[in-house]
Amino acid sequence: MASPRPTTRKRRRRFVFILAAALLLFVLAELASSAVWWLGTGSFFSYSGAATLRDAARAGRDRLPGETEEEAAARRALAGADARHPYLGYVYAYHGTLPDGTTPVNRFGFLDSADTVRRRSPDRYLVGVTGGSVAVQMTLYAPEAFFAELGKCSKLAGRKIEFVRLALGGYKQPQGVAALVYVLQAGGELDCVVNLDGFNELALSAGNVAQGVPGYFPQNWARLAASSLPLEMQGLIGRLLHLRDLRAYAARVGDAFAWTATGQVLWLACDRWLGKSVAAASTAVENYKPTTLPYDVKGPGTGGASVEEGLEEMAGVWARSSQLMHAICAGAGIPYFHFLQPNQYYPGSKPMGDEERAVAFLEDHPWRGFIERGYALLERRFAELRERGVAFHDLRHLFADHPEPLYNDPCCHLNRRGNEVLATAVASVIRRHLELEGTNLAALRTEPAELVIGDPTRPAPLRVIGRTDDGRELDVTGVTGTELTAEDGTLIAVDVSGQVRALRRGTTALHVRCGGRDVSVPVRCAWPQVFAGRDGVAARDGRLPVLTPLGADAGNGGGTFRLRVEAGPDGLPGTLVVSAQPIPQVFPIDPRFLGDGIHVPLQPVGGSATVEVPLPAGARDAMLFFRAVFIDVAQLRIAAASNSVVVTLE
16 A cells, blocks of 8 residues: 655645644643633633633623722612612612522512511501611521520510611611611501611711712712712713623623633733723712702702811711601600621721721721711710610620631621621510510619729620519610619719719619619729729730830829820821820820820820820829820821720829
């Protein structure tokens, strides 16, 4: 048999060589693209990871370039709640479910599989929930924890507990009031109402105020009322929507090349360019400030109020709205419970490890200052709420004993475990109220039976336990009807939640009354004449300022007291604050001691500074609090604070 001609063999070898070279080039291109993918995304290339990014770009769920995570969360929430509402501002358009295909939306536009208008019955217990995204996520992600805790109440035996969800992402007062009135006027009935709010009222009002729109209007009202905006603004919004459509189209094209890393890198480059264009268009929409806004957008306006003045106004709106909800519920025979939601940016509210901090804490978070300053504004209204009969509960420190990760983003939202802790705490308050209602107490006791306060910088907790006629013990701490009164109000201060703070050294008693029973608790406040606390707050770089007392003449004849400050953050102005009141970790400092206190500028030498402070003459049994604070002037907040030092003048 004749062998193939040489030219035929050459062609075959050439073809094999070209095929091998092409395959080699493809492999090299794939390897290079995988490296580029790692450089661009910070993760190794995988087909599933690329598919996730394409899905995210198509749905607009990812964080756009130049956009913070909390802005992305707010954008996603508003993008979903796409139907303007005459009373509530916005709800979800009724489609049966959200785009995820699992979260139900009912005909009223709330995230509920059942109808919003329901009737009370002996076989079920209806819990209406108002607030923002944290409130609604608690009901969606931890219903079992809530139902399990509330189901412990014997009075609910045989009844199915159901949520009536009246909360939506971005809602803030007075939307809670409006949602309550809306469901009641429509014929809905509720067995109790839970209002979990406080964060949105502070963090989400600034955008409105900056545009001359009242902070109490729905979030981003200028955009929600876009049909009434000037043509220029509508054009900007149209461009933004067009770019988002292009980005989604590019993701679909990327699907066709999902089998190759090179194709995905090319798609990623295109997506990054489109993402930047979307971010720029979004910024143009955010920053657009027309000369005039139509009345249906700006309403009565802000009167030129600043964002800081808007915070003060919203604190008042928050308190008045809660009082209105309480009055409405009382008139309808519905127990009302108000909770201030926790947030990671409130100083000292939660211990955070590196894992959680990396996910859920931004030092330069644009809303951080609103929480630090705004929660202090809300706190000034706690007493007013309780005096008006509101069953108000402060949950700022709910996670103080939870070092495990509970927050899952830099805004305010919780992971499943965090939602379970929150749901259990809220349900526990309701359960204790129901158990106490109509129950006769045979005796009352406290835990501990005697309270010893050895730290003047921190409150000490006191639990109140009631024993019923049939021998059951109920925790009635913080329940409406439980009264705590200090025998000597100059020595201790106490709030309804059982937190007792020492005002000076000495002994007194705390009188507790509930259900016609009472008990007296001996209280002893004792600590060294010079006390160094452990309440310092580290700077962004991890440096923790330390304030060390060096001693001096602390007698009633006057004199001076010397202290040393060490490890203060570089580049920030420091001040030693001296006050008759505990010095908080937030800015602005409480006006009770801002005007009367002593402020000594710090000039560290080699990372430390020694300060000598004059002591008042003739003072007896009085306390002076010392604390070094380092202020971030640009952010108007305390960037770091030393431990407190407390000197008792004898």
